[in-house]
Amino acid sequence: MPEHFVEELDQGTRSAMVKLLNANLSNAIALTLAVKQAHWNLKGRGFIGVHELLDEVADRLREGADLMAERAVILGGFAEGTLEVVAERSEIDAYPVEEADIAAHIDALKQRFKFVGAEVRKGIVEAAEAGDEDTADLLTGVSRALDKDAWFIGANA
Structure with missing residues (x-):
């Protein structure tokens, strides 16, 4: 892993958090593309x-994805947000x-x-649980935004 900027977390924790952040990054990028697909059509x-x-x-x-990607790099990892990685790792259903x-778009x-x-x-x-309160806090902000946007979208039904 490249240089990290968080001394309080050991290598194992940092590696686990980078993996966690990249998994959520893939889902966020795929969801962004689904939103744009709906927007256009x-x-x-x-x-x-x-x-x-x-x-x-x-x-x-995109703002939430950027925060997750930057945190992965801060922890000494790489942000993995290419088309190929997202296509392979995203867990959301194909749009x-x-x-x-x-x-139908609203429901999807x-x-x-x-x-x-x-x-x-x-x-x-x-x-x-891993002791990375900063990543937990970052994800909490992302979660709040996702929930609010789910409500904004769903209220149109």
């Missing part, structure tokens, strides 16, 4: 509001590419947000 009542909301949601997802119905996104949120919350517990 949805049609129906309430289109403009949901279309604009999804741009804002994608921005927030439908031939869907236009706004209600809501399900994926709930899944990614649950995975991030598992990460919070794992980080706290």
Whole structure:
């Protein structure tokens, strides 16, 4: 691993947290792409509001992904966010590419947000148990944003 900037955590803990952060990074990037897929293709009542909301949601997802990637590097690892890595490691269901119905997009996104949120919350517990309160705190912020965006999206149903 390259240089790290957190002296209080041992190598094993740092390595485990880098792996945890990269797993959540893959899910966040895949979810961002799903949000953009919906943004580009949805049609129906309430289109403009949901279309604009999804741009804002994608921005927030990218911010959370950036925080997770940077934390992995701070811990002495590498951020692994390439297309190839995300395609291999993301655990969210493949997003439908031939869907236009706004209600179907809302439902598909809501399900994926709930899944990614649950995975991030598992990460919070794992980080706290490992003694990495900073990673746990970072993931808590990501979790709050995911839950809020799930609500924003789901409230359009």
